[in-house]
Amino acid sequence: MRYFKTTFIWVIVLSALAGLSYMDWEKTRVDEERREEQSRLFKFQPPEVVAITLEKEGSAIEIERWEDGWKITRPVNTKADSAAVEKFLNNVVQSRNDADYVMDPNPTTERLEEFGLANPSVTLTMKVGKDLTPHTVLFGDRAPTMGVAFARVKGDVPVYRVLADSRSEADKDVYYFRDKTVLRLNPIMVDQLSIIRQGSVIRLNLPDGGHWVIEKPMAARADHNRIFEFMGGFYNAEAKEFVEETKSNLEKYGLDNPMASLSFWQAGDSEATVTLNIGGRNPEKRGYYASMSDRENIFLLGEELVNAIPRAAQDLRSRQVFYLDNDRLERIEIIQPGKSAVLVRDTEKEWHRDSVKGEKVEFNLVKEFMDGLASVAVKDFVNDNPKNLNEYGLDQPSAQILLYLESNPEPLRLNLGSKAPTGYIYGQSGDEKSILALDDRVRGILNLFM
Numbered sequence: 192m193r194y195f196k197t198t199f200i201w202v203i204v205l206s207a208l209a210g211l212s213y214m215d216w217e218k219t220r221v222d223e224e225r226r227e228e229q230s231r232l233f234k235f236q237p238p239e240v241v242a243i244t245l246e247k248e249g250s251a252i253e254i255e256r257w258e259d260g261w262k263i264t265r266p267v268n269t270k271a272d273s274a275a276v277e278k279f280l281n282n283v284v285q286s287r288n289d290a291d292y293v294m295d296p297n298p299t300t301e302r303l304e305e306f307g308l309a310n311p312s313v314t315l316t317m318k319v320g321k322d323l324t325p326h327t328v329l330f331g332d333r334a335p336t337m338g339v340a341f342a343r344v345k346g347d348v349p350v351y352r353v354l355a356d357s358r359s360e361a362d363k364d365v366y367y368f369r370d371k372t373v374l375r376l377n378p379i380m381v382d383q384l385s386i387i388r389q390g391s392v393i394r395l396n397l398p399d400g401g402h403w404v405i406e407k408p409m410a411a412r413a414d415h416n417r418i419f420e421f422m423g424g425f426y427n428a429e430a431k432e433f434v435e436e437t438k439s440n441l442e443k444y445g446l447d448n449p450m451a452s453l454s455f456w457q458a459g460d461s462e463a464t465v466t467l468n469i470g471g472r473n474p475e476k477r478g479y480y481a482s483m484s485d486r487e488n489i490f491l492l493g494e495e496l497v498n499a500i501p502r503a504a505q506d507l508r509s510r511q512v513f514y515l516d517n518d519r520l521e522r523i524e525i526i527q528p529g530k531s532a533v534l535v536r537d538t539e540k541e542w543h544r545d546s547v548k549g550e551k552v553e554f555n556l557v558k559e560f561m562d563g564l565a566s567v568a569v570k571d572f573v574n575d576n577p578k579n580l581n582e583y584g585l586d587q588p589s590a591q592i593l594l595y596l597e598s599n600p601e602p603l604r605l606n607l608g609s610k611a612p613t614g615y616i617y618g619q620s621g622d623e624k625s626i627l628a629l630d631d632r633v634r635g636i637l638n639l640f641m
Contacts, residue, residue: 231284231285231286231287232286232287232292232344232351232353233283233284233286233317233326235284235319235320235326236284237277237280237281237284239319239320240256240280240284240317240318240319241255241256241318241319241320241323242254242255242256242317242318242323243255243276243280243315243316243317243318244315244316244318245313245314245315245361246313246314246315246316247312247313247314247361247362248312250266251265251266252265252266252364252365252368253265254271254276254368260273261273261276261277263365263368263369266365267365267369267436269369269370269486269488270369270370271368271369271370272367272368272369272370272371273370275360275367275368276368278360279357279360279361279368280317282353282354282356282357282360283315283317283328283353283354283357283361285354286342286351286353286354286357287351292351292352292353293349293350293351294306294341294349294350294351294352295349295350296348296349297348297349298348298349298350302350303331303350306331306332306341306343306350307331307332307341308329308331308341308342308343308350311329311330311331311343312330312331312362313329313330313358313361313362314327314328314329314330315327315328315330315361316328326344326345327344327345327346328342328343328344328345328353329342329343329344329345330342330353330357330358330361330362331343331350333355333358333359334352334355338354338355338356339352339353339354339355340352340353340354340355340357340358340359341353342358366432366433369433371429371430372426372428372429372430373425373426373428373429373430373467373481373483373492374422374425374426374428374455374465374467375465375485376426376455376457376464376465377426378419378422378423378426380457380458381397381422381455381456381457381458382396382397382456382457382458383395383396383397383454383455383456383463384418384422384453384454384455384456385452385453385454385463386451386452386453386500386501387451387452387453387454388450388451388452388500388502389450389451391408391503392407392408393405393407393408393501393503393504393507394406394407395413395418395507402415402514403415403418405504405507405508407504408504409504409575409576409625410623410624411504411508411509411575411623411625412508412509412511412514412621412623413507413508413509414507414508414509414510415509417506417507418507421499421500421501421507422455424496424499425453425467425496428492428493428496430481430490430491430492431476431478431490431491431492431493432476432478432490432491433488433489433490433491434480434488434489434490434491435488435489436487436488437487437488437489438482438487438488438489441470441482441489444470444471444480444489445470445471445480446468446470446471446480446481446482446489447470449468449469449470450469450470450471451468451469451497451500452466452467452468452469453466453467453469453500454466454467455467463484465483465484465485466483466484467481467482467483467484468481468482468483468484469481469492469497469500470482472494473491476491477493477494478491478492478493478494479491479492479494479497480492505572508569508572509569510568510569511565511568511569512564512565512567512568512569512605512618512620512627512629513564513565513594513603513605513620513621514603515561515564515565515594515603516596517558517561519596519597519598519599520536520561520594520595520596520597521535521536521595521596521597522534522535522536522593522594522595522602523557523560523592523593523594523595523640524591524592524593524595524602525590525591525592525593525637525640525641526590526591526592526593527589527590527591527637527641528589530641532544532640532641533545534552534557534640535547535549541554542554542557552640556639556640559639560636560639560640563632563635563636563639564592564633564636567629567630567632567633567636568629568630569627569628569629570615570627570628570629570630571615571627571628572625572626572627572628573611573617573625573626573627573628574625574626575624575625575626576624577624577625577626580608580619583608583609583617583626584608584609584610584617585606585608585617585618585619585626588606588607588608589607589608589609590606590607590634590637591604591605591606591607592604592605592607592637603620603621604620604621605618605619605620605621606618606619606620607629607633607634610631611628613628614631615628615629615630615631616628616629616630616631616633616634617629618633
């Protein structure tokens with residue numbers, strides 16, 4: 192009993208000491224936060240700023256905070272790059288006023304000249320809160336070292352040193368602050384795409400099955416990754432330059448008769464949500480003139496992005512033989528002249544020959560077969576509108592593979608024909624009429640069960 196009493200006393204003592212340590216730590220933290228707050232040049236936070244005015248060399252940029260982000264209202268009325276504006280605000284608002292940051296508490300005219308503040312080249316005014324209280328910063332020169340610049344708050348006497356980033360960003364032109372996004376639609380929200388180039392049309396669609404298909408100029412499966420890579424290029428691209436703020440002179444930029452047009456449909460829209468038109472090339476600036484249907488300006492688009500636009504539907508076709516979902520696969524049939532093999536999966540996901548009561552088949556063998564089949568890529572698209580299948584040995588296929596998925600009475604089908612002069616095997620997949628050139632090793636995969 193005495194032992195337990197002693198232990199209990201020590202628990203109380205240690206708990207008290209831990210409580211005192213926590214109180215000391217919390218007091219230190221609060222004191223540090225208070226000192227930091229007192230050393231701030233501005234007592235407000237970036238989210239409290241609702242308007243910004245930058246003045247330099249007789250011109251002004253005015254930016255306002257809206258519910259959906261920042262907007263430029265002068266010298267143009269357009270969407271701003273909110274990330275650039277917030278970064279700039281954070282740099283400015285983090286400025287300090289303690290002794291380490293005060294360059295001169297009471298500068299003379301000569302000292303102001305020295306700091307570049309006798310006649311400041313850049314003036315920033317931030318309007319804060321509901322009453323739009325103005326706070327104005329006058330920027331001087333950059334310091335030769337330490338990555339800082341000189342600044343002065345309107346109404347205050349001292350000269351402070353601030354982050355050079357806030358000074359350099361304040362000295363940027365309107366291009367820096369404006370939104371330069373080309374495609375404002377997120378690719379994951381797009382379910383139709385049209386590419387018109389030099390009179391040819393490529394039309395793609397994303398049906399409920401979740402796999403892109405080509406509708407024009409032929410019916411074919413599309414390369415899902417290639418399409419997202421293509422759309423992602425425009426989603427992540429930025430306008431190199433804003434050429435005109437109106438579309439009043441389309442002919443001048445080759446946009447009256449665009450050399451290419453891309454239309455994007457947001458899921459659920461019956462008409463194209465937005466269209467990008469691409470006009471003439473500017474060789475000196477290595478770009479193409481372009482315009483978007485959802486805004487009024489004409490801008491310059493990087494030529495590498497334009498050159499990446501597919502010139503033919505073949506560039507977007509899937510090179511996979513099947514879209515396979517192994518978890519839904521429940522029956523495999525392999526048919527060759529004079530012989531066949533049937534594999535069936537039971538409710539326990541075990542595989543058997545002929546029926547669920549037949550000889551058990553090793554799962555690894557089925558997996559090897561399915562992995563091998565998935566790895567067979569289309570080497571070439573031989574003929575999209577064949578007249579005679581016997582030319583390719585497909586009128587009487589040398590082998591057929593049928594894959595049955597759950598809840599789908601129609602199988603995925605691959606027919607194999609004769610050997611091509613190039614060494615490949617001719618084939619036809621699913622409902623597509625196209626003649627495919629496949630790697631000869633597809634025959635070896637069939638032999639796993641024959």
